[in-house]
Amino acid sequence: MIGKGQPLADWHSALGNLVTALSSDLFYRELLTTIRSQVPVDYPQVWLYHREHSPSPLYYDLPPDDERNQIDLYVAGSYKQDPFYLTAFERGEPGVYRLTEIAAQRFERSDYYKSYYALLNATDEIVFIADINADSSLQVCLMRSEASGRFTDWEVEFLRVAEPVVSALLRQHLKLLPPQPATQVGMEKNVEQAFGLFGQSLLTGRERDVLGLILQGYRSRVAAERLGISAETLRRHRKNIYRKLDISSQNELFSLFLSSLHCLDHTPNVDPLATYMNMQLADS
Known part of the structure; x- marks a missing residue:
């Protein structure tokens, strides 16, 4: 998937920094830097999802003007209709999911789209779902703006190939948090x-x-x-x-x-x- 020369060198260099950041406060930032070394992402976010509580944002890199819509409105209740949130707890299967694959038909007519998603200036979204247990999961959200366009077939395939490494590092990071996760x-x-x-x-x-x-x-x-x-x-x-x-x-x-x-x-x-x-x- 990764070509020769500079792209391969960038990927290996980013992976090295990511491994070094395990168990530190810099881990999620380095994780998204690693992914972005190969796949452009406009609105990267990492969320801790709970079945019985509103989700907690662990890291995000957003323009200040977008924080209200993408973070505040989501935490306030929009997450309950999010296809990714529902997928995490209904399917219970970790992996890489694309919004167009799991959203209901006529997504743009849904209440979730009208009340929340339409405000985001987003055109495509891919999420890594890493199970913690039956009632909790970590989600690495990769969102593209309308100006950047949709993920290409190559980018989608790359993220699927990278999923085992990303999930393994997420689990290892949690494992290394003191004293026990x-x-x-x-x-x-x-x-x-x-x-x-x-x-x-x-x-x-x-x-x-x-x-x-x-x-x-x-x-x-x-x-x-x-x-x-x-x-x-x-x-x-x-x-x-x-x-x-x-x-x-x-x-x-x-x-x-x-x-x-x-x-x-x-x-x-x-x-x-x-x-x-x-x-x-x-x-x-």
Whole structure:
């Protein structure tokens, strides 16, 4: 699939950087850089999908003007009609899917298209679906704008050929997250409870309200509107949350949340973050 010369060299170089980034906050960015070294993508995104919750954006590279439509509206409820979301939990089969292959006939007449997809300036979309368990999955979304045109047959075939490598690296990345990936210890049983308990031992009630919206993927402006506070007040709460949790980014927050889920197996009904931090101190 990959030609000789520079394209092959670019692919191998990108793969090397991706392997080096395993278990780090840079992994999803490097994953999409690797894919884009061969296939142009305008709106790349990585999502953590939950059966019982709104999805969480783990990484995206979007123009600021597109974030409201592509992230905020999606998290607010549009995801429930997304063919890729439905495919992940109805078919339960990992792989590479193209929107035109799984969308219902007359897709452009659907409520999902009219209320959401038509706002995206998108003309084609391909998604890698990597199963975590029966109630969670990772999705790497590759979307093309109308100006760029649809994926070519070669690009579609390349992505299908690359799928085993991409899926293997996604699974390895999760496996390497300390101490053990929640995906392998029953996330489907714990995530509902964890959303209610995570951070309660360290954060104020308002900070936990802010934390919950951050974990659900809401950007600062939208989260502030939902809580009835100013954007500046929300940013202050977020700064305090990061300070108390000893983190500096949303990626670190998601990693901390995922890593702490397994603690509910050891101490049910207790803040999993507190248990996780105590375990880390005991091991140090």
